[in-house]
Amino acid sequence: MNAKIKIRNLQKKFGSKTVLxxxxxxxFENESLAIIGESGSGKSVLTKCINGLTEYNEGKxxxxxxxxxxxxxxxxxxxxxxxxxxxxxxSALFDSLNVEKNIFFxxxxxxxxxxxxxxxxxxxxxxxxxxxxSVGVQKRVGxxxxxxxxxxxxxxxxxxxxxDPVIADQINKLIRGLVIKKKLTTITITHDMKSVYEYADKxxxxxxxxxxxxxxxxQLKNCKNIYMKNFISGKx
Amino acid sequence: MQNFFxxxxxxxxxxxxxxxxxxxxxxxKFIFFLxxxxxxxxxxxxxxxxxxxxxxxxxxxxPVVGMTAIFTGxxxxxxxxxxxxxxxxxxxxxNVVVLSITRELSPVLAGLMVAGRAGAAIAAExxxxxxxxxxxxxxxxxxxxxxYLVAPRIIAGLISLPFLVFVGDIVGVFGGYLICVYVLNxxxxxxxxxxxxxxxxxxxxxxxxxxxxxxxxxxxxxCYHGFHASGGAQGVGLATTYSVVSSSIMILLxxxxxxxxxxxx
Ligand SMILES: Nc1ncnc2c1ncn2[C@@H]1O[C@H](COP(=O)(O)OP(=O)(O)OP(=O)(O)O)[C@@H](O)[C@H]1O
Ligand SMILES: [Mg+2]
Numbered sequence: 001m002n003a004k005i006k007i008r009n010l011q012k013k014f015g016s017k018t019v020l021x022x023x024x025x026x027x028f029e030n031e032s033l034a035i036i037g038e039s040g041s042g043k044s045v046l047t048k049c050i051n052g053l054t055e056y057n058e059g060k061x062x063x064x065x066x067x068x069x070x071x072x073x074x075x076x077x078x079x080x081x082x083x084x085x086x087x088x089x090x091s092a093l094f095d096s097l098n099v100e101k102n103i104f105f106x107x108x109x110x111x112x113x114x115x116x117x118x119x120x121x122x123x124x125x126x127x128x129x130x131x132x133x134s135v136g137v138q139k140r141v142g143x144x145x146x147x148x149x150x151x152x153x154x155x156x157x158x159x160x161x162x163x164d165p166v167i168a169d170q171i172n173k174l175i176r177g178l179v180i181k182k183k184l185t186t187i188t189i190t191h192d193m194k195s196v197y198e199y200a201d202k203x204x205x206x207x208x209x210x211x212x213x214x215x216x217x218x219q220l221k222n223c224k225n226i227y228m229k230n231f232i233s234g235k236x
Numbered sequence: 237m238q239n240f241f242x243x244x245x246x247x248x249x250x251x252x253x254x255x256x257x258x259x260x261x262x263x264x265k266f267i268f269f270l271x272x273x274x275x276x277x278x279x280x281x282x283x284x285x286x287x288x289x290x291x292x293x294x295x296x297x298x299p300v301v302g303m304t305a306i307f308t309g310x311x312x313x314x315x316x317x318x319x320x321x322x323x324x325x326x327x328x329x330x331n332v333v334v335l336s337i338t339r340e341l342s343p344v345l346a347g348l349m350v351a352g353r354a355g356a357a358i359a360a361e362x363x364x365x366x367x368x369x370x371x372x373x374x375x376x377x378x379x380x381x382x383x384y385l386v387a388p389r390i391i392a393g394l395i396s397l398p399f400l401v402f403v404g405d406i407v408g409v410f411g412g413y414l415i416c417v418y419v420l421n422x423x424x425x426x427x428x429x430x431x432x433x434x435x436x437x438x439x440x441x442x443x444x445x446x447x448x449x450x451x452x453x454x455x456x457x458x459c460y461h462g463f464h465a466s467g468g469a470q471g472v473g474l475a476t477t478y479s480v481v482s483s484s485i486m487i488l489l490x491x492x493x494x495x496x497x498x499x500x501x
Contacts, residue, residue: 048372053375053376078375081376081378082376082378085376088373089369090368090369092369092370092372093370093373094374095368095370096361105377105379106377106378106379149376149377149378
């Protein structure tokens with residue numbers, strides 16, 4: 001199978017601090033990849049390198065065997081970025097716009113309100129401002145907004161962090177429904193092993209700026225990597 | 237011995253470092269400035285956002301600018317009276333009021349007021365959008381943040397400030413009129429005739445040109461510092477402070493430059 005995104009020897013620095021170092025990874029079409037790792041290990045930065053929101057220092061990110069993200073000109077970069085739909089870590093809803101304008105931000109034609117049912121929202125929410133709705137509902141709105149632009153790849157940055165277990169479970173089920181139903185390529189960053197078991201096909205574990213472990217979810221059970229085992233069981 | 241040399245080198249090293257950072261940041265600002273200006277002339281355009289910003293930056297600043305102008309006009313009349321009455325030159329008071337207001341005080345004070353009001357708000361709003369990833373979200377939704385956030389604010393600043401200053405001119409002169417007529421017992425007609433005969437087009441016009449430049453400075457500085465905010469709420473606070481301080485200094489600097497261009501001696 002051909003990789004949709006091929007990352008080779010990626011390095012990303014902030015000033016003198018190296019966050020990602022010599023990282024290689026492949027992301028396949030119609031597959032759901034979970035990226036796990038400690039807080040501050042560079043998971044969010046990695047996805048921002050992939051979708052072109054951040055410049056990286058060294059290495060290659062090849063999209064569909066056709067171009068390196070690093071070499072894109074302004075207009076091509078804009079096109080590349082818009083191939084991704086992102087549910088940001090704190091939803092990143094536009095707080096000066098109401099829910100309706102947030103969800104349909106990028107669509108100029110007729111508004112398709114069936115999206116609301118897909119993410120489990122009621123029409124009454126449309127006129128509310130982001131500050132007036134709960135975090136769980138904000139995630140649903142962020143999800144709807146990310147899907148609306150019909151992206152080729154979806155990125156979920158910690159979709160369940162900061163939610164209570166019940167709501168977290170609902171969001172996990174929602175994402176699973178969307179991922180399986182639409183056969184989308186997705187990248188999920190998470191600390192939550194429940195999310196991984198719920199809908200991921202493959203898992204990549206980041207440590208010290210590298211991929212420490214990579215494999216199928218079903219291989220997790222008898223994984224030998226000590227760091228990975230500790231991470232799953234929550235030990236240090 | 238080695239210690240001695242390290243200490244000796246301390247000063248030149250730091251001067252060098254600071255000079256480097258100074259020019260580096262000017263260069264950085266200049267490039268961002270060119271990008272911002274370009275974004276005003278390239279699609280997509282957002283006329284509704286421009287209108288919204290004109291209301292925020294211009295219309296909502298009217299009370300503050302009006303209050304500043306009226307008290308300044310009043311003080312100006314009082315102070316020039318205490319000075320001028322010593323050599324019986326009271327008749328020059330209206331001229332002093334109208335010249336100082338239109339040429340200098342109305343544009344500078346309006347500029348500083350708007351820098352504190354709207355400039356700070358711009359830096360805080362864009363800074364918050366930056367640290368909460370809303371700007372990244374704009375990019376993933378095929379929207380250029382410069383076109384969507386910066387261009388409307390800069391255009392609104394360029395348009396609003398001259399209007400504000402024109403209102404400030406009128407209100408400021410009216411403040412002088414109040415003091416002259418009701419406190420110093422001037423003849424109202426003489427005051428008005430004096431003013432209209434004395435004031436020239438260039439006096440008002442130079443003030444309005446200054447206002448436009450200040451509008452550009454305020455909105456640009458707000459956007460620049462907002463866009464480069466990092467590190468949560470603290471970073472947004474810093475961005476706001478930087479934007480107000482730097483635009484205030486730039487306003488005073490450019491006021492001097494523009495005055496010396498307009499009124500070459
Ligand atoms: N704009 C930035 N400037 C400087 N350093 C940054 C910047 N963005 C991220 N970093 C640093 O990069 C490292 C990785 O950040 P990142 O946000 O990717 O972590 P993460 O794995 O997503 O963690 P979390 O689970 O807390 O979100 C952190 O140590 C952070 O301090
Ligand atoms: Mg993160």
